Amino acid sequence: MEVFLPIAEVSVNILVILSLSGIVGVLSGLFGVGGGFLMTPFLIFFGVPPTYAVANEANNILATSVSGSTTHYLKNTLDYKMGLMIVVGGSIGTLLGIWTFTYFKGIGKIDIVISLAYMYILAIIGTAMLIEGLGEIDKARKKIITKKKLHVHYWIHGLPLRMRFPKSKLYESAFTPIIIGLMVGFIAAIMGIGGAFILVPAMIYIIGMPTKLIPGTSLFVTIFVSVIVTFLHAFNYASIDLILVGMLVIGSIIGVQAGQKLGESIDSSSLKTLLAVLLLVVGIAIAYDSFFAEHTAEEVVKIDVNNLNPLSMFIKKLSAEMPILYGLFSIIFAVTLGVGAAFIRRFFSNLRKKYIKKAA
Amino acid sequence: MPEILKNLPSEIKKNKLKAGIFLGLSAYWGVILVGTIFSIH
Numbered sequence: 178m179e180v181f182l183p184i185a186e187v188s189v190n191i192l193v194i195l196s197l198s199g200i201v202g203v204l205s206g207l208f209g210v211g212g213g214f215l216m217t218p219f220l221i222f223f224g225v226p227p228t229y230a231v232a233n234e235a236n237n238i239l240a241t242s243v244s245g246s247t248t249h250y251l252k253n254t255l256d257y258k259m260g261l262m263i264v265v266g267g268s269i270g271t272l273l274g275i276w277t278f279t280y281f282k283g284i285g286k287i288d289i290v291i292s293l294a295y296m297y298i299l300a301i302i303g304t305a306m307l308i309e310g311l312g313e314i315d316k317a318r319k320k321i322i323t324k325k326k327l328h329v330h331y332w333i334h335g336l337p338l339r340m341r342f343p344k345s346k347l348y349e350s351a352f353t354p355i356i357i358g359l360m361v362g363f364i365a366a367i368m369g370i371g372g373a374f375i376l377v378p379a380m381i382y383i384i385g386m387p388t389k390l391i392p393g394t395s396l397f398v399t400i401f402v403s404v405i406v407t408f409l410h411a412f413n414y415a416s417i418d419l420i421l422v423g424m425l426v427i428g429s430i431i432g433v434q435a436g437q438k439l440g441e442s443i444d445s446s447s448l449k450t451l452l453a454v455l456l457l458v459v460g461i462a463i464a465y466d467s468f469f470a471e472h473t474a475e476e477v478v479k480i481d482v483n484n485l486n487p488l489s490m491f492i493k494k495l496s497a498e499m500p501i502l503y504g505l506f507s508i509i510f511a512v513t514l515g516v517g518a519a520f521i522r523r524f525f526s527n528l529r530k531k532y533i534k535k536a537a
Numbered sequence: 538m539p540e541i542l543k544n545l546p547s548e549i550k551k552n553k554l555k556a557g558i559f560l561g562l563s564a565y566w567g568v569i570l571v572g573t574i575f576s577i578h
Contacts, residue, residue, distance in 0.1 A: 293573060300569055304562055311558065457565060468572035 183489035184418035184496055185229040193223060194421070195428040198237070202432020205241070207439060207448060212429065213238050213370030214302070218295050218459050222466075225421070227291040228282070231369030232410035232417055235403050236511050237425035238371040242399035243515025244430055244522075249393025251523060256344040256390045260397040262351055263376070266358025267365075267398060271405040274366025279413065292467040294368055299460035302374060303453045310450035345386045353384055358398065366406050371399040404508055411504030415496045419510060420489070426511065430518045 179188045197219050205212035213234050220230035249255050281287040336350035357379045361372035376395045380386045386394065411417040485493065496503045 289576065293576075296569060300566065304566075307558070307562070461565060461568070464569050464572055468576055 180420060180424075181485070181489065182225070182229075182418045182421050183485055183493040184416065185225055185233075185421060187224050187226070189223060189225065189421070191424060194220075194424045197223075198425045198428025199432040199435075202241075202429035202434075203436035203439065204432075204452060205429070206433040206436020212241075214295070214298055214368070214374060215456070215459065216425070216429070217369050218299070218463055221292075222462070227288045228414060229416050229418060229421075231291060231367075232407070232414065233421045233425065234369040235365070235406040235410065236417055236422045236507055237429060238369075238399060239403035239407055239508065240422075240426040240511035240515040240518075241429050241433060242371060242396045242403060243512050244518040245433070246393060246396040246400055247516050247519035248522065249396060251519070252393070254389050255393035255397055256342060256386065257397070259342050259345055259347075259354055259384070259386065259390075260394045262354035263358035263361070263394075263398045264401040266355035266360075267362035267402045268358075268405060270359035270362025270364075271366045271402055271409070272362075273359075274363040275406070275409045275413070277363070278367055282414075289467065291368065292463055294364075296460050296463045296467065298364075298368070299456045299463070303456035303460055306449055306453035306456065310447070310453055314447065314450065345384075345390055347385060349384065357383065361398070362402050362405075365402045366409070369406070371403060373399060407507055407511070408504040411496070411507055412500045415500055415503070417496070417503070417507045419492050419507060422507065422511065426514050430514070434518075434522060 178191045180191045181188050198216060201212040201216045201219070204215065216237070217227075217230045217234045220234065221227050225233070246255070278287065281290045336352040338351045339348060340351050341348050357376065361376050364370065364375065365372045373395050376398060377391055380391050380395060381388065407417065495506070
């Protein structure tokens with residue numbers, strides 16, 4: 178069941194994209210990460226050019242982070258002040274990232290830069306997770322219990338401009354969240370990811386935030402970073418394809434909900450090891466594709482706009498003629514789907530509780 | 538070859554799984570690093 182993407186100018190199988198985004202969504206729900214670092218390479222494998230894969234995955238992350246953040250807002254597990262400080266750094270980092278992206282695109286090296294960045298990120302995370310997961314399994318077998326330090330002090334804690342964060346019960350330099358946000362924003366702009374896999378450990382081990390506030394605050398930050406990335410990609414490169422975004426959002430939102438449910442009943446150490454192996458396999462596949470596979474010159478397909486269906490024609494024209502409006506529309510589209518999914522989830526959750534009460 | 542095996546640390550010999558993972562990861566990183574150097578050149 179092939180669908181033509183009017184902006185990316187490639188055909189993709191709708192069932193493949195839906196199932197892949199669903200599977201990545203399940204993994205996101207299980208491990209509490211955005212999944213962008215897995216979905217973007219998958220899109221590249223299935224023929225979506227890297228420039229388009231990065232931009233559209235950023236728009237998909239916007240929808241999923243709005244959905245998750247709304248759920249945390251309703252549960253009151255969000256530190257806005259800390260989140261906004263990270264957003265300040267994130268905005269600067271995103272602009273620097275887009276500037277770097279533009280530079281490499283200008284010299285014609287952006288595809289190899291994206292592939293290399295993914296390969297290293299997957300290899301680093303995969304190696305770290307594999308060692309941690311195997312260590313946990315080993316400790317569980319030998320029944321060893323280790324006590325972890327609550328808060329370790331680094332040089333970053335000695336920076337000036339200290340302020341209070343009442344919700345997190347912290348008194349810390351404003352530069353700590355700003356520097357972390359800067360790194361996350363930079364990586365998000367180049368790679369089309371939310372950056373939760375950097376942000377979450379940084380919030381736990383460097384900032385020292387309470388665990389219950391971390392997922393909500395991380396998702397809150399991701400909203401702003403992915404809004405900037407989506408808008409700048411739409412405006413600068415007209416690379417947002419709403420048909421692809423729609424497929425990605427539907428698959429990942431359903432997958433995330435399923436993953437969160439599944440995570441309640443599965444041993445995390447073994448799963449972490451399995452995910453690590455998966456990341457390493459994807460990393461080596463990208464390495465093979467980048468270094469050894471023979472790339473045949475792709476045929477340039479001239480598309481006659483009049484042959485497209487009305488929806489594709491409308492999307493293509495809007496993207497080319499009104500990039501600002503199109504960028505804003507992409508953002509509103511993702512936000513609406515995300516908020517809608519969060520409220521649907523709450524509705525079903527309340528319905529379930531009501532029936533359980535009645536049965537009791 | 539038996540000489541090399543004899544010189545391997547006894548800890549590695551004891552735990553073949555750990556040694557396998559270590560060697561696998563080393564080979565993995567080797568491929569990535571060598572490939573990057575070649576692709577840059």
